[in-house]
Amino acid sequence: MKAVHFGAGNIGRGFIGALLSEADYETTFVDVNEKVINALNTHGEYIVELAGTDATEKVNNVSGLNSLNEEDKVIEAVSKADLITTAVGPQILSLVAPLIAKGLMKRGRPGNVIACENMIGGSTLLKGHVLEEVGAEEKPLLDEHIGFPDAAVDRIVPNQVQNDPLTVKVEPYYEWVVEKGAVKGGIPEIQGITFVDDLTPYIERKLFTVNTGHAVAAYLGKYKGYSTIKEALEDPSIKQRLEGVLSETGKVLIEKYGFDKDQHQKYIQTIIKRFENPDLSDEVTRVGRGPIRKLGAGDRLVKPALEYIDLFGEKPEQLAHVVAAALSYKNGDDPEAVELQKMVDENGHVEAFKQITQLEEGHPFVQAVHQQFENIS
Numbered sequence: 001m002k003a004v005h006f007g008a009g010n011i012g013r014g015f016i017g018a019l020l021s022e023a024d025y026e027t028t029f030v031d032v033n034e035k036v037i038n039a040l041n042t043h044g045e046y047i048v049e050l051a052g053t054d055a056t057e058k059v060n061n062v063s064g065l066n067s068l069n070e071e072d073k074v075i076e077a078v079s080k081a082d083l084i085t086t087a088v089g090p091q092i093l094s095l096v097a098p099l100i101a102k103g104l105m106k107r108g109r110p111g112n113v114i115a116c117e118n119m120i121g122g123s124t125l126l127k128g129h130v131l132e133e134v135g136a137e138e139k140p141l142l143d144e145h146i147g148f149p150d151a152a153v154d155r156i157v158p159n160q161v162q163n164d165p166l167t168v169k170v171e172p173y174y175e176w177v178v179e180k181g182a183v184k185g186g187i188p189e190i191q192g193i194t195f196v197d198d199l200t201p202y203i204e205r206k207l208f209t210v211n212t213g214h215a216v217a218a219y220l221g222k223y224k225g226y227s228t229i230k231e232a233l234e235d236p237s238i239k240q241r242l243e244g245v246l247s248e249t250g251k252v253l254i255e256k257y258g259f260d261k262d263q264h265q266k267y268i269q270t271i272i273k274r275f276e277n278p279d280l281s282d283e284v285t286r287v288g289r290g291p292i293r294k295l296g297a298g299d300r301l302v303k304p305a306l307e308y309i310d311l312f313g314e315k316p317e318q319l320a321h322v323v324a325a326a327l328s329y330k331n332g333d334d335p336e337a338v339e340l341q342k343m344v345d346e347n348g349h350v351e352a353f354k355q356i357t358q359l360e361e362g363h364p365f366v367q368a369v370h371q372q373f374e375n376i377s
């Protein structure tokens with residue numbers, strides 16, 4: 001079996017590549033990082049270290065291609081692949097879509113494309129970009145034969161500090177859930193993927209607990225001068241805020257999906273323990289990266305806040321506090337953080353928030369966020 005995976009970064013090598021290798025796939029990684037691509041082609045294998053244990057996994061049968069200057073080879077690889085996956089970041093999906101579209105149009109059999117990005121509807125978004133690249137006559141063919149099942153992917157893989165460009169240290173925990181009904185052809189036999197009829201509860205539970213919680217630690221942690229998620233959570237006021245926020249998102253999730261209250265509380269506690277893992281060092285700047293994306297109306301902070309207001313008719317003050325911290329996030333190395341602070345400098349925090357979310361001045365959540373700037377703590 002052959003797979004093409006776009007994005008040989010932390011989660012690509014540390015999770016998707018590892019599971020594909022265990023399932024005996026021969027995987028071609030497509031990236032723009034020459035150092036990683038060369039190392040993949042030189043060694044054909046790499047090591048995944050499970051943090052806090054002595055266990056390592058060897059990932060073999062891997063190679064690399066550059067999406068910028070080896071386009072024909074990428075298209076050829078896509079045309080022959082049994083499975084295509086991505087973990088490049090939501091904003092990069094439109095850039096890889098033309099190559100995926102050209103490859104898919106060359107193949108004469110069903111196949112599946114799974115975007116493993118932290119967002120609701122990642123594969124559906126990618127499908128939209130791919131369809132923009134093909135002619136009107138080809139669209140129905142592609143629609144009929146190529147599946148774009150949405151997915152939820154969970155494993156914390158921090159930025160790597162090893163000298164070796166391929167070895168990757170990950171937490172032992174993982175979850176990969178894929179929408180079954182959208183798969184075309186046979187269900188891929190990959191141990192570690194759970195296929196479900198309705199992905200929505202899984203992706204929302206993951207995004208609004210793991211990623212919302214992570215954002216609390218990252219934005220309040222950075223605001224208070226901490227470097228890592230673990231350090232941030234050693235501050236009792238941040239830990240308390242994290243619990244407050246996850247109680248608000250938990251209330252929404254339980255109401256929407258009928259999750260058992262005690263089970264959900266256990267899920268929250270497991271996640272907090274994962275954030276506090278002493279064997280992983282995860283920078284607040286990695287977790288807080290892309291603040292404009294994270295402040296978007298459909299993402300981890302604002303979507304559950306809006307749903308909280310709709311469901312309970314009250315303002316989620318804890319989420320509003322974290323949004324205020326996110327709007328104050330500064331990092332000169334992160335282009336979105338630089339752009340955010342430019343918006344804030346020009347028009348103020350609340351205007352920047354309205355611009356990003358398209359919420360009106362009088363919206364209760366805009367008012368709730370406004371009230372939080374006085375005392376971010």
Ligand SMILES: NC(=O)c1ccc[n+]([C@@H]2O[C@H](COP(=O)([O-])OP(=O)(O)OC[C@H]3O[C@@H](n4cnc5c(N)ncnc54)[C@H](O)[C@@H]3O)[C@@H](O)[C@H]2O)c1
Nearest residue numbers: 007008009010011030031032067087088089117118156157
């Ligand atoms: N790291 C995690 O803990 C984690 C967990 C779950 C999901 N995710 C999601 O996975 C995605 C990737 O995250 P990451 O942490 O691995 O980031 P990363 O920066 O480590 O990896 C992204 C990779 O994409 C490559 N890339 C950029 N532009 C490209 C292009 N045009 N063509 C091909 N490759 C390109 C980069 O060079 C990099 O190697 C994100 O959507 C993230 O939300 C990450």
Ligand SMILES: O=P(O)(O)OC[C@@H](O)[C@@H](O)[C@H](O)[C@H](O)CO
Nearest residue numbers: 118153154155156157211214287
């Ligand atoms: O990848 P992002 O930028 O959407 O979010 C940062 C982290 O919260 C994220 O990468 C988590 O580590 C991951 O989602 C855990 O499964």
